[in-house]
Amino acid sequence: xxxxxxxxxxxxxxxxKDVSEELLNGLLEQAMRTQTMGNLQLYSVVVTRDDKQxxxxxxxxxxxxxxxxxxxxxxxxxxxRRTTLWAKLRKANPGYDNFLSFMNAATDALLFTQTxxxxxxxxxxxxxxxxxxxxxxxxxxxxxxxxxxxxxxATLTLGWPDEEPVMSxxxxxxxxxxxxxxxxxxxxxxxxxxxxxxxxxxxxxFVAENKKETLAQVYTDVRYTKAVNEAISEGLLxxxxxxxxx
Amino acid sequence: xxxxxxxxxxxxxxxxKDVSEELLNGLLEQAMRTQTMGNLQLYSVVVTRDDKQxxxxxxxxxxxxxxxxxxxxxxxxxxxRRTTLWAKLRKANPGYDNFLSFMNAATDALLFTQTxxxxxxxxxxxxxxxxxxxxxxxxxxxxxxxxxxxxxxATLTLGWPDEEPVMSxxxxxxxxxxxxxxxxxxxxxxxxxxxxxxxxxxxxxFVAENKKETLAQVYTDVRYTKAVNEAISEGLLxxxxxxxxx
Numbered sequence: 282x283x284x285x286x287x288x289x290x291x292x293x294x295x296x297x298k299d300v301s302e303e304l305l306n307g308l309l310e311q312a313m314r315t316q317t318m319g320n321l322q323l324y325s326v327v328v329t330r331d332d333k334q335x336x337x338x339x340x341x342x343x344x345x346x347x348x349x350x351x352x353x354x355x356x357x358x359x360x361x362r363r364t365t366l367w368a369k370l371r372k373a374n375p376g377y378d379n380f381l382s383f384m385n386a387a388t389d390a391l392l393f394t395q396t397x398x399x400x401x402x403x404x405x406x407x408x409x410x411x412x413x414x415x416x417x418x419x420x421x422x423x424x425x426x427x428x429x430x431x432x433x434x435a436t437l438t439l440g441w442p443d444e445e446p447v448m449s450x451x452x453x454x455x456x457x458x459x460x461x462x463x464x465x466x467x468x469x470x471x472x473x474x475x476x477x478x479x480x481x482x483x484x485x486x487f488v489a490e491n492k493k494e495t496l497a498q499v500y501t502d503v504r505y506t507k508a509v510n511e512a513i514s515e516g517l518l519x520x521x522x523x524x525x526x527x
Numbered sequence: 528x529x530x531x532x533x534x535x536x537x538x539x540x541x542x543x544k545d546v547s548e549e550l551l552n553g554l555l556e557q558a559m560r561t562q563t564m565g566n567l568q569l570y571s572v573v574v575t576r577d578d579k580q581x582x583x584x585x586x587x588x589x590x591x592x593x594x595x596x597x598x599x600x601x602x603x604x605x606x607x608r609r610t611t612l613w614a615k616l617r618k619a620n621p622g623y624d625n626f627l628s629f630m631n632a633a634t635d636a637l638l639f640t641q642t643x644x645x646x647x648x649x650x651x652x653x654x655x656x657x658x659x660x661x662x663x664x665x666x667x668x669x670x671x672x673x674x675x676x677x678x679x680x681a682t683l684t685l686g687w688p689d690e691e692p693v694m695s696x697x698x699x700x701x702x703x704x705x706x707x708x709x710x711x712x713x714x715x716x717x718x719x720x721x722x723x724x725x726x727x728x729x730x731x732x733f734v735a736e737n738k739k740e741t742l743a744q745v746y747t748d749v750r751y752t753k754a755v756n757e758a759i760s761e762g763l764l765x766x767x768x769x770x771x772x773x
Contacts, residue, residue, distance in 0.1 A: 282557075282646070282649060282650075283529060283557075283645060283646060283649060286557055286560050286642070286646070287557070287560070289560050289562075291562055306700060306704070309700060309703075309704060310700050311528075311529075311532055311533070313697045313698075313700065313703070314532050314533070314535050314697070315641065316535075316537055316644075316656045318658050318751075319746060319750055319751065320695050320696070320697075321746070322697065322698050322702075322703060324703060325703050325704075325705060325709065326703055326704050326705065327705045327706075327707070327708070327709060328704060328705065328706055328707070329707060330706075330707070331707050334707055334708075358709075360703075362711075362712075363702070363712060363717070363720065364746070366712055366714075366717050367717050367720070367721055367743055368743040368744075368746065368747050370714055370717055370718070370743075371740075371741035371742070371743035371744065372740060372741060372743075372744065373741060373743035373744040373746070373747040373748065374747050374748070374753065375743075375747050375753070376747065376751070376752055376753020376754070376756050376757065377751075377753075377756065379753075379756050379757050379760040380760040380763060380764060381661070381662075381756050381757075381759045381760040381763055382751075382756055382760075384661055384763065385658065385661075387633075388637055388658070388661075388680070388681070391634055391637040391638060391641070392637060392640070392641045392644075392656075394638070394641075395561065395637070395638045395640075395641035395642055395645075396532070396641055396644075396645060398562075398638075398642075399529060399641075399642060399645050400528070400529060400532070403528060403529060404528075410562045410638075412564050412631065412634070415627070415630055415631075415634075416627075424708075425705075425707075425708055425709055426708040426709050427709050428709060428711055431709060434634070435634070449566050450566070451559045451560070451566075451568065452559075452568050454552060454555060454556050454559065456568075456609065457555075457559070457568060457570060457571050457572055457606075458552070458555060458571075458572050458574060459571060459572065459573045459574065459671075460573075460574055460576075461573070461574070461575060461576070461577050461580055461671075462573070462580075462670075462671055462672040463571065463573060463604075463671055463672050463673050463674060463677060465608075465674055466608075466609060466612055468612075468616055471609070471612050471613050471616050472616070474609065474613070475613050494617075494618060495617035495618060495619060496617070497613055497614040497616075497617035497618075497619035497621075498614075498617065498618065498619040500565060500567070500610070500614065500619070501614050501619040501620050501621050501622065502619065502620070504565055505564075505565065505622070505623075505628075506622055507620065507621070507622020507623075507625075508622070510622050510623065510625050510627050510628055511622065511625050511627075513627045514625040514626040514627040514628075517626060517627055517630065518626055
């Protein structure tokens with residue numbers, strides 16, 4: 282059991298109190314125990330404490346205030362550069378400038394990120410995971426001066442919690458678990474999956490505020506629209522090519 | 528602190544003892560507390576206990592014996608199907624048949640996977656993370672009957688440990704951490720990063736066995752070659768298109 286997980290919430294407001302380098306490094310070191318492909322550790326972490334750097338990163342994260350308010354911002358990158366430089370210095374011919382290698386490095390980076398999250402929360406720290414990282418990778422690459430074969434895949438804002446948000450709801454377990462084969466969802470099952478979520482007062486308010494008919498429409502028409510997803514997909518593929526992963 | 532993490536190793540041999548459905552479901556339920564994009568939970572888990580299904584999955588994992596020997600195999604999938612079906616039933620226009628949506632769902636799935644790993648190990652369970660999942664996704668899709676907008680991104684074999692492997696080495700912390708901007712590696716720094724790893728008896732034996740000159744050559748010429756990476760990259764992109772993510 283990981284006790285803190287039972288009441289975990291995303292923390293977006295932090296106390297005006299530093300996260301010491303000693304504590305941060307201790308957590309990063311522990312997180313490095315995470316399994317990794319061929320024990321290559323295909324990730325790097327860029328630590329941002331400098332206010333000017335936070336301000337330069339903020340637009341990539343749609344200026345969400347936690348980016349500049351958090352004492353520490355961590356950008357976790359898929360990184361095949363270190364391994365590639367090593368190979369070149371050892372008379373070896375590296376072949377990691379391709380999509381599979383990106384996916385392998387991104388996987389390493391994300392697994393490492395989540396172990397770090399579990400550890401940080403056990404220490405009483407709070408974090409916010411910024412999914413915007415892969416929306417605007419080019420801006421982040423520029424600010425953090427990321428070389429080829431390095432691509433940011435996750436950002437965490439980190440600090441001591443200065444809020445106690447209500448825990449968010451989750452789907453029932455049966456909605457995500459399939460026995461032996463994928464059991465496709467009937468309309469009745471979809472209704473059952475989402476009924477509790479749709480009934481929540483906060484979600485009903487969300488629908489009303491956005492002048493929509495259904496909660497799903499808030500997602501498809503406002504939060505994650507087809508047009509934006511398609512434009513960002515193109516940009517992301519372009520950055521993958523430019524960083525040498527395609 | 529997560530105590531079990533300090534001595535974590537990959538477990539490939541399991542006792543002949545079941546993992547109860549109650550225990551497994553409890554761990555999956557706790558892992559669902561993991562942060563997720565817009566609280567959409569863009570993942571599904573297919574649980575394999577049936578021996579015939581394990582045998583059908585095994586070739587996709589290069590017949591590594593833990594695939595059939597473990598009491599439980601979990602295949603964790605990036606899943607935008609459930610959300611898409613929901614949207615269609617709620618007069619909403621889903622736009623998740625694109626690369627960004629795959630990356631968002633894969634991220635959700637991998638973060639969930641790693642929380643589960645931390646939880647399972649705290650319970651005394653052992654697991655092996657099978658990176659082969661994205662090497663042969665089509666075989667897995669066929670065996671698990673995965674529909675469009677569902678793609679396997681991680682597999683865990685799970686059971687009670689029947690071995691005590693030596694902990695594997697890790698790079699020094701400074702090798703993965705960068706302050707404020709990415710500090711590119713000088714040849715001397717690369718030497719320092721990999722010196723301890725190259726000196727390990729097990730790695731020296733590995734070089735000798737494979738009749739190579741350097742450890743890096745074992746990676747580039749034997750374990751993860753350019754030709755195989757490129758062929759698998761093409762296959763993976765094909766499956767992404769076929770499952771409707773591109």
